[in-house]
Amino acid sequence: MSDEQEFEPRIIYFLCSWCGSGGGETAAAHHLHYPENVRPSRVNCTGALPAVHIIRPLIEGADGVVISGCYPGDCHYNDGNFRARRRVALVKSILDTLGLEPERVWFRYVAHGEGQRFVDTATEFNDHIKKLGPNPLKTRSDT
Amino acid sequence: MNDKGAILPAENGVEAAVVGWLKEALNKKVFDALLMPVQVPAGDSFAYLLLQNPALLENGSPLPPVMPVQGARAISRLTMRGNGSKRIAAVVRPCEARAAIELTKLEQAHLDNLWLITVDCPGVLPLSDYLDDPAAGAARFVEASQHWDRAPMRPVCQICHRFSMPASDLHVGTLGSADGAVFVIPGSPKGERVLESMDMPVDAALDDWAAQVKEMEEAQTERRQQAHADLRAGIAGPDGLLDVFSDCINCHNCQRVCPVCYCRQCYFESAALKLPPENYLTRSKRKGALRFPPDTLLFHIGRASHMILSCVSCGACEDACPMSIPVAQVFSLLADRAQETFGYVAGKSLDDPLPLVAYEMDEFHQVEQPYVEIYHKREVQDA
Numbered sequence: 001m002s003d004e005q006e007f008e009p010r011i012i013y014f015l016c017s018w019c020g021s022g023g024g025e026t027a028a029a030h031h032l033h034y035p036e037n038v039r040p041s042r043v044n045c046t047g048a049l050p051a052v053h054i055i056r057p058l059i060e061g062a063d064g065v066v067i068s069g070c071y072p073g074d075c076h077y078n079d080g081n082f083r084a085r086r087r088v089a090l091v092k093s094i095l096d097t098l099g100l101e102p103e104r105v106w107f108r109y110v111a112h113g114e115g116q117r118f119v120d121t122a123t124e125f126n127d128h129i130k131k132l133g134p135n136p137l138k139t140r141s142d143t
Numbered sequence: 144m145n146d147k148g149a150i151l152p153a154e155n156g157v158e159a160a161v162v163g164w165l166k167e168a169l170n171k172k173v174f175d176a177l178l179m180p181v182q183v184p185a186g187d188s189f190a191y192l193l194l195q196n197p198a199l200l201e202n203g204s205p206l207p208p209v210m211p212v213q214g215a216r217a218i219s220r221l222t223m224r225g226n227g228s229k230r231i232a233a234v235v236r237p238c239e240a241r242a243a244i245e246l247t248k249l250e251q252a253h254l255d256n257l258w259l260i261t262v263d264c265p266g267v268l269p270l271s272d273y274l275d276d277p278a279a280g281a282a283r284f285v286e287a288s289q290h291w292d293r294a295p296m297r298p299v300c301q302i303c304h305r306f307s308m309p310a311s312d313l314h315v316g317t318l319g320s321a322d323g324a325v326f327v328i329p330g331s332p333k334g335e336r337v338l339e340s341m342d343m344p345v346d347a348a349l350d351d352w353a354a355q356v357k358e359m360e361e362a363q364t365e366r367r368q369q370a371h372a373d374l375r376a377g378i379a380g381p382d383g384l385l386d387v388f389s390d391c392i393n394c395h396n397c398q399r400v401c402p403v404c405y406c407r408q409c410y411f412e413s414a415a416l417k418l419p420p421e422n423y424l425t426r427s428k429r430k431g432a433l434r435f436p437p438d439t440l441l442f443h444i445g446r447a448s449h450m451i452l453s454c455v456s457c458g459a460c461e462d463a464c465p466m467s468i469p470v471a472q473v474f475s476l477l478a479d480r481a482q483e484t485f486g487y488v489a490g491k492s493l494d495d496p497l498p499l500v501a502y503e504m505d506e507f508h509q510v511e512q513p514y515v516e517i518y519h520k521r522e523v524q525d526a
Binding site for chain 1 (some may be wrong): 440444447449451481509518
């Protein structure tokens, strides 16, 4: 895995069911491609995504977690994305303090119609994680 | 905070003065009941008692040498279902008062009919040190607290910088007072009314107390930052972190004694983490091996994500850890940094909203990943 070309990261992409997933649908309608190792996972709202569900994949084998919800002001539940932003800030603070690479977590708004932005985010994050290398925690058996 | 306080004579020491004062308050019906640490009959520990008979105050101790139960847990159990009809005075340490304030915001305690009374705190001994020889421990505690020597205290007490007045209703200031007297400082209109009804004039200047508190706070803050920097250098990164937490025996004592871990069903003990064997086999295959019981690191980091914004660095978790993992030190580091991120200080005030309850529209743009132009790389490859 030392060669950057050989390393295929495992990436979890949390998408809210209103905007993020919609971005994925739009991308599909336009036949846009994104890396196959990015695994989308739908949550009802990014504001309903517990911090534990961001941390758990990072311990259990993911190399990165990316989260996309509605733009500010567009949340189906009014304020879920603002709450998610605070929670991501909390997770990043914990990861930073413990030296666990907060840059393995990304948070970026994707609207329902933004298929291109969804695909770009998945692709860009994949390349970003490839540069970072494998997540050291995923090979630790003593977690 | 008031800039004037009342004077309480204390010829026989702070403990006796505070106990005498509370006894008087109880006799005068200023309070109907007291919640305070009292030495257990066996003499080797302290427990919170809800006292109504003033005669039982003899063994009361406003500053016991150990913290076997976090006072906020006692307050929460007492007032979880609402304000009582009687007036209760709770004598707790500053960190316990701050945890009680957090629990009130989390709707796990009600403080409308409860007076938080705190004393300038010299720290407490590690529970295990004290239990080895309670008599010697008590003597060591008295000796050290007279000189504000924190060396024998618990590691988190050694680096405590919020040892003085929290948002309590009444605070007993022992620093900077003349010999044979202490200050009683009202911190709220509720507290002022108590002093009024006990005919204690609030007219003593607090400049000496405030100056000494400030000086000690500054010294302690410096010590804390240094200790946290040293700690972080040791634990940062997967290797250091797992070196510390792989001693964990999954007893979850740290969660059970934590004053702000109040959930009826803890996620880490729930069915969500009790999975079919296939799940563990898959994970074990992926990692090569899987430690059992699993999710130890997830428990600690996940618990941190649940409670550090309300963590008051009281050290109850570390006292309860049978493996001597420096849980409280790690969590105090996490808490300080996370609370700083949100501009929040746990237990500082009932009015500051909990960071994960409130939000602003225009904030934390640093966590939003910027998207400046269309990312072409993949399309070029595909084409």
